[in-house]
Amino acid sequence: IGTLTxxxxxxxxxxxxINAIESIKVFPNPAKNKMTISNTQNIDLKTIKIYNxxxxxxxxxxxxxxxxxxxxxxxxxxKGAYLLHLQSxxxxxxxxxxxxx
Numbered sequence: 837i838g839t840l841t842x843x844x845x846x847x848x849x850x851x852x853x854i855n856a857i858e859s860i861k862v863f864p865n866p867a868k869n870k871m872t873i874s875n876t877q878n879i880d881l882k883t884i885k886i887y888n889x890x891x892x893x894x895x896x897x898x899x900x901x902x903x904x905x906x907x908x909x910x911x912x913x914x915k916g917a918y919l920l921h922l923q924s925x926x927x928x929x930x931x932x933x934x935x936x937x
Contacts, residue, residue, distance in 0.1 A: 857928045862920060866935035873906040873922075880925040884908070886934065887919040894918070901925075910936055 860881075861874040875881065881903070886895040894913060899906065913936055920934040 857922060857924050857930045860922060860930060862932060862934070865933075866937045867910055868937055869909065869911045871908050871910060871934070873908065875904045875906070878902065878904050882923050882925045883921075885921040885923075886913070887921065889917050889919075 856877055856879050859877050860879065861876075863872055863874070865871065873884065880901050881899040884895075884897040884899060884906070885893055888894050895908075897906075897908065915936050918934040918936065920932050922930045
């Protein structure tokens with residue numbers, strides 16, 4: 837028998853920073869030729885990546901700081917299911933399913 841001790845340091849993890857990227861909205865979904873990414877809290881995004889269902893990167897977009905609304909052209913992508921991966925400058929990520937009709 838042993839003792840297991842957990843120590844939590846609240847200064848190491850800030851839930852406000854992690855949850856902030858969750859406030860970014862992607863619409864419409866399902867999309868046709870374009871989608872909009874609304875970043876009303878002005879989170880410093882680094883990249884937007886779109887992967888096909890097999891995990892292959894099909895679109896990689898670098899984002900300029902201070903942009904609160906982006907329109908992304910999807911006309912070069914085939915109809916189907918994709919994964920949209922957003923990454924902020926501080927390393928936080930958000931991944932969601934994207935459907936293109």
